[in-house]
Amino acid sequence: MSYAERSREYYLETGTRFPRLIIWAIGLVKASAARANAELGLLDEGLASCIYEEALRLSQGLYDYEVTVDVFQTGSGTGLNMNVNEVIASHARKRCNREVHPNDHVNMGQSSNDVVPTAIRVAAYKAVSNLVIPAARSMASSLRARASEYMELVKPGRTHLRDALPVTFGMELEAYADALEGDATMIERGLREAPGGPARRHGRGHRP
Template sequence: EFPLVVYQTGSGTQSNMNMNEVLSNLAIERLGGERGSKKPVHPNDHVNMGQSSNDSFPTAMHIAVAREVHDRLVPALKHLLKALEAKQEAFKDLVKIGRTHLQDATPVTLGQEFSGHAAQVRLGIARIEQTLPGIYALAQGGTAVGTGLNAHPEFADRFAAKVVELTALPFTSASNKFEALASNDALVYTHGALASLAAGLFKIANDIRLMGSGPRSG
């Protein structure tokens, strides 16, 4: 169905056109036609009507990222946060030796240490969620260069409304389609928050691993 190589244009034209053909063939078969005939459903004239790879591909990326973050990542992080907060409470009266430069330092409760871990995850969630408004803005309707040429004037808003209906997420039509087509700033912004979170989680794991490294106290 998708005989493509990994190398393709940044606009994702090959993937977009391949998807149009797959959807066309599925519709043709359901209508009793012959696969590959392009009749009665043409991949370009019907499936791709009022669209372009330049707005469809970034729109697909935004929807995919939003759903992964909202449906999987944030719930998993909140589950981790709840576990860290439970340890914070359980260890609130357990005094241990703090650590600086991998050496024993002044006393601290284990609960205080875990409060730091919990706060780091909590802030990581907030930073990621702060990036989502940009992800919710969709390029669809800008067509080839952002002018919306060959698309119905209400297509962009109607499309966004339908995606909201299907996903229950607050997607909107991007206010400036030229920016939405020409840049990936929103995705880069989200990537930065994800990179910060990843570094934080790695740090938490290392802190817990080093907790028993001595030289005199764990």
């Protein structure tokens, strides 16, 4: 019995599946690991190539229907990691016409505790880079354009729901624009942070 089948016995079954962006990202993680393991001489080139190609196909959405574990499962994401390992191994086995083990080969040198956080960060990086940051900067630009129109419109300032010194409506819009620009910059800096290492950071199952 596969891990995905066992997980349906032991964990919640809400029908909520992992979003496409997460599957895209974890496929890239598995493809990258296969290539790295080949370069380290831990997997032979033929086997690594099969795993790499099938991981990319998973990333492209060709096997989404086989990623069946519920999003509500273990805290470490082991269910997702093992489900993906089994899907890739199954298709790599057909491609190579040889034994491909989901844990010993596809998951070589990896742990759910680094695979899943890395996939989350890769997915978040794409979503934030392509959607959040551009949206924040576009909004800031729109606010600045409006601010110039209302720079002479004086209104009471407000502090703790009480009237304060007068400001212009344009000044308030400029302040919101500055806040959005600052947030976008801080998010960009946060994108540079790297995930941690292998399981519990003790290095087991991991080559330096």
